[in-house]
Amino acid sequence: MAPSRACPYAGRLDFSHEAPLLKNVYDPATLEPRWQRHWEDQGLFRAKNPGETGFDPRQPKFYVLDMFPYPSGAGLHVGHPIGYIGSDIVARRKRMEGCNVLHPMGYDAFGLPAEQYAIQTGQHPAETTRQNIATYRRQLKALGLSFDWSRELSTSEPAYYRWTQWIFARLFDLGLAYQSDKPVWWCEELKTVLANEEVISGRSERGGHPCVKRPLKQWMLRITAYAERLLADLDELDWPEHVKAMQREWIGRSEGAEVDFAVEGAKETLTVFTTRPDTLYGATFLVLSPEHPLVAKLTTAETRAQVEAYVRAAGAKSDLERTDLAKEKSGVFLGSYALNPAFESGEKGARIPIWIADYVLAQYGTGAIMAVPGQDERDWEFAERFALSIVRTVQPPKGFDGKAYTGDGPAIASPRWEGQRVAEAKASAIAWLETAKHGRAKVTYKLRDWLFSRQRYWGEPFPVLHHADGRTTRVPDELLPVELPAMKDFTPSADGSPPLARAKAWLETKDPVSGKSVRRDTDTMPGWAGSCWYYLRFMDPANERAPFAPEVQAYWGSVDLYVGGVEHAVLHLLYARFWHKVLYDLKLVTTKEPFQRLFNQGLLTAFAYKDARGALVPVDQVEERDGAHVKKTSGEKVEPIIAKMSKSLKNVVNPDDVIAEFGVDTFRVYEMFMGPLGESKPWNPRDVGGSRRFLDRLWRLLVDEEGGAVRADLLQERGGTPSGETLTLERALNKTLKRIDDSFTGFNFNTAIAAMMEFVNEGTRARAALTRSQAERFLCALAPFAPHLCEELWSRLGHGDSITRAAWPVADPAYLVDDEVELVVQVNGKLRAKIRVPKDADKAQLEALGRAAVSEQLAGKSVKKVVVVPGRLVNFVGE
RNA sequence: GGGGAAGUGGCGAAACCGGUAGACGCAUCGGACUUAAAAUUCGAAGGCCGCAAGGCCGUGGGGGUUCGAGUCCCCCCUUCCCCA
Incomplete structure (x- = not known):
């Protein structure tokens, strides 16, 4: 809120003795909770x-879902619900169009932050999660979102x-879940392993703690078995292209040998794997990753001594550091040599040295x-640095003065496919490798x-046991x-x-099959597990016999x-697609x-303020004076910056405060009015x-503020075709509905x-002409955006x-369409006059009318060409 | 380094297929109402020159195509996102 200003409505709502007593002012604070209760009571x-009573199979279905939130301790800020409001508008409209709409909400409640908090405070994560969910539920309900809360x-x-465990069991039975003890990312700070995608530049995505590679026995899911389908099926989805592109890049298919x-x-x-088998004759050395199993042997x-030192050093680096160009x-x-199969043994180029280097990754x-x-x-x-030989096997274009040439061109110094261009040479090389039994075509991901x-x-x-x-x-x-067993200490x-x-x-138990002593697994599933299938559970949330x-x-x-944030473009969406495909295969x-x-809402940013020393100043301590932002207490100038809302930037706005001051409908309308939902603002x-x-x-x-529930003239419908001002309003209304x-x-x-x-501005100008039918159609169109107010006015209309x-x-x-349209008259492309013309005037009439309107500017000029675009403009082109 | 998205008034933004740039709203200024204020209501407003009529400039910068470019093409700059 603009902290310097008192609530602008204070005056209206203050029934002091001198103010005219208005019984019927718009008061969202009373009507909004009332309608929310009504919706809930009626199960609307x-x-x-x-199979349920009242189910109508002829009704089309529509499933509109928000990415469910992780219930953090801080509660919602005004940035969270922007997508929920957008999807709610769609859900409400679809209902009015006669669809059976599934629009549920829930909580992604397992995860690290609750546990970290539990360790710090000693409160059980189940307890803090329960409290956080209660806050989220209260805040979400206050937003008037039309969720089917019975499916929460x-x-x-x-x-x-x-x-979730039942689905894991299916993965286990299919061999898609297995244990491995390859080196994995270990975060010392968090005392846990993390997935590759949760580690960025050697640091944990959450918290930015340093991570190292360590061999540990871990559960793995064989998502790679679905790589090809996860890639191919993207084509059929109505998703933003850039999200599909990110998934394609992540899957990273490459063809080679x-x-x-x-x-x-x-x-x-x-x-070795190569995407360029056509360059085999130019392979002048081999490079193994330092982790390659044959390193010690070769x-x-x-x-x-030197090799061992190098291997140790490489282990401490992140992939990003290692591959940085x-x-x-x-x-x-x-110290060892390999033999290039393209050459006969003894031939020049056949014997090539074997190196290790950290830019080659083991995985x-x-x-x-x-x-x-x-x-x-x-x-x-690498060759330049260590003075290794360099042989070109693709002819670079004339004038090429670079080093490596990675473009297309005819093969050279490659007897078996001499002269072929890259694509053809690749095919020839693979064919030769396969017949000579020196290799094979291969697709990697x-x-x-x-x-x-x-x-x-x-x-x-x-x-598992x-x-x-x-x-x-x-x-x-x-x-x-x-x-989960009841525990007090989670450290x-x-x-x-x-x-x-x-x-x-809990750990030591009996196998229900053999009766023998067995141990449970001490690991748990990652936070992504629950969100892989929640959209399916929403369909049938109380089912006790099946998911x-x-x-x-x-x-x-x-x-x-x-609808959700683009931050889930890769991980959540890829994991959920994977599980879904497994379930599909299981029928x-x-x-x-x-x-x-899929639709990604844009990021909601906010002003944050820095003082002269660069320290952050909380938003509620800043006010605007004469166009400058200053600290309330000292008057010191602060510099506004635009950034994502966050606790650390001290620029969080709580929806509760906005609702208390303006009402939910205002909040909903404002969030949608700010700009396109997909853009950040x-x-x-x-x-x-x-x-x-x-x-x-x-x-x-619509409302008679001094007396009746609505204006008396709106209580009855006027018949007949609209004319005069009513016709003007009718046109304005229909254009509005179209937009x-x-x-x-x-x-x-x-x-x-x-x-x-x-x-509404138009209607206010021509108040008396507004009909009941117009008011009602308008309310219906506004209802998805400002549902409480529209319910109230709708009910007041009887x-x-x-x-x-x-x-x-x-x-x-x-x-x-209007009877008359405005037409622009240009001379040499410059606007010279505007005229009103009948909507069905033909080109010749338009030209004549236009010529008359700009006769002054055309005087003494010769017109070489006239451009007439009906409904738009007439342009006279002279010299 | 590669790929993607974006850049329009003081601010958020609008502009369908190339056809009135700045709708709508915020902030600002002015009039009405009021003892006064708030609220409400009517109106002004891209910049520059001009008393005015009017004119010139203007959608990050530079070029181009076109009768006409915010929109299409080429080059460049800046910001954000993804990949390396």
């Missing part, structure tokens, strides 16, 4: 499932995670590359298997859920063993519109993809009042609200049923 937003769920409840290199004086072969006595290349010669391809400096920039740099365990308490326990003989079996479905042990390892009574009934899923299909769901249409407390004034004006247009409709395509509701403001059940108003094309 309950979606009907097949939380991923940390046993009734929910029972089925594996090539086997014999090692001189050893029986092992080294297999190291000679003379080089051993700007970085000086480093590496060590192992990608085979962890080894053939270096082709002539056609690869990094290899060129950058996508890695998903590291699926965390050494934490607050997550889903794995429904470890046997003394080393076998791992899963807990039978009928014994799920495996509930990870100093040795890194998880908290669950200390829950002895969801097949006929219910068959009815709701997939999510028609999924548990009928659709290939979970989310048909700053919250400006100064602007909120404008949205409130719009609703006030509407109220006064509102158009705004739903791109979620630029700001234009819809602008149109509605114009109509309707017993909720406006939610009213029909969505459609523009009548007959009223979208």
